[in-house]
Amino acid sequence: MWNYNIPVKIFQGEKILSEKKELLNSFGKNALLVTGRNSAKLSGVLDDLLKILKEYKIQFYIFDRVEENPSYDTVEMGAALFDEHDFDFVIAIGGGSPIDAGKAIAALGTYYKHDAYLFNESDDIYKNTLPIIAIPTTSGSGSEITPYSILTNRENKKKGIQSNRLFPTVAFLDPRYTTTLNESLTISTGLDALTHSIEGELKNNGTNPVIKSLSLKSTTMIKGNLTDIQKKLSSIKFRKDLQEASAMAGIVISHFGTTIIHSAGYPLSSFKKVKHGIANSVFFIDVLERISQTEEKRVLNAIEPFVSLQELKNFFINLDIDKYKFDLSDEEIQKWSEELVISQKRKKTPGEFDLEFYKSLYNKIRK
Numbered sequence: 001m002w003n004y005n006i007p008v009k010i011f012q013g014e015k016i017l018s019e020k021k022e023l024l025n026s027f028g029k030n031a032l033l034v035t036g037r038n039s040a041k042l043s044g045v046l047d048d049l050l051k052i053l054k055e056y057k058i059q060f061y062i063f064d065r066v067e068e069n070p071s072y073d074t075v076e077m078g079a080a081l082f083d084e085h086d087f088d089f090v091i092a093i094g095g096g097s098p099i100d101a102g103k104a105i106a107a108l109g110t111y112y113k114h115d116a117y118l119f120n121e122s123d124d125i126y127k128n129t130l131p132i133i134a135i136p137t138t139s140g141s142g143s144e145i146t147p148y149s150i151l152t153n154r155e156n157k158k159k160g161i162q163s164n165r166l167f168p169t170v171a172f173l174d175p176r177y178t179t180t181l182n183e184s185l186t187i188s189t190g191l192d193a194l195t196h197s198i199e200g201e202l203k204n205n206g207t208n209p210v211i212k213s214l215s216l217k218s219t220t221m222i223k224g225n226l227t228d229i230q231k232k233l234s235s236i237k238f239r240k241d242l243q244e245a246s247a248m249a250g251i252v253i254s255h256f257g258t259t260i261i262h263s264a265g266y267p268l269s270s271f272k273k274v275k276h277g278i279a280n281s282v283f284f285i286d287v288l289e290r291i292s293q294t295e296e297k298r299v300l301n302a303i304e305p306f307v308s309l310q311e312l313k314n315f316f317i318n319l320d321i322d323k324y325k326f327d328l329s330d331e332e333i334q335k336w337s338e339e340l341v342i343s344q345k346r347k348k349t350p351g352e353f354d355l356e357f358y359k360s361l362y363n364k365i366r367k
Helices: 021-026 039-043 045-055 072-083 096-111 115-119 183-204 209-225 236-256 260-272 276-292 296-302 309-318 330-341 355-364
Strands: 009-012 030-034 059-063 089-094 132-136 148-152 158-162 170-173
Touching: 009 236, 021 045, 030 045, 030 072, 030 096, 039 045, 039 089, 045 059, 045 089, 059 072, 072 096, 072 148, 089 096, 096 132, 096 148, 158 260, 170 236, 183 209, 183 236, 183 260, 183 276, 183 296, 209 236, 260 276, 260 330, 260 355, 276 296, 276 309, 276 355, 330 355
Parallel strands: 009 170, 030 059, 030 089, 089 132, 132 170
Antiparallel strands: 148 158
């Protein structure tokens, strides 16, 4: 038995925003634009978007305060704007951080309370979530496709929210908006998409044939594109392939989520400012090797078209993932490992893990 549910209307192509601009006129006459400080401007999205909004006489407010790893405070700051503005919809522009923040603001703004309400067990907080339009400027998070929003709480820890109402209503995918990404960001975001594709299929294990096919296609496209990228950075075809691979990986995790690999990487992003894709990748092979001890076929299925873990390991080595080392204290390693033992993702990850294994993960990347 399997199911497939992606309520997002996805439009992909060069100048797709202009070609489908009438859609923007169907959501109302007052928009909140949520973005980071630079990406919307540098990518060209903002100029294209504002022309359309002005053409249709849609009022807008630009909230460009979203940082990497968006915080509760930032989301509350955006939600507080609803006290002064009668927004009809939210347009989230950027990488995973602005889109995740935009989703949370679209929910919290119509139900403005202390952040504890945003993370309660009830779905009531999301029932009046405004329509969300997502325009990605990176190819990695897949947030334009998913029902998740990952935020950073006041203890500087990652905290996720999830609701079907957080699925964007529309996603506009234009590869031109990703051409300003440098090599480092292209690799880190591409690796984020790769981990999504493989981790989701690791949990699916072929039971959902649609998800299996999307994972295989996504992993294949990333494998074929994320090497020798110096020659490809300005190529629209290269950007299109990575963008599509990221979206497909987003669909994969929308159905099955991620694994303990993501949980292990969160502290590196939160406390050491490590790019999310890199934070996942430094643990990737070790976790898959541990799972393979008891479920080798599951792992080999998940990493296709890589024919072995050694081939996948070589792929990471070619991207210098094995060279990343970080200043970690004994206290940090102990604390983070203890948190992984009780992590919800641990319960949903195949394989046998214990405290000592988690400590070994962090010690291996320690300077």
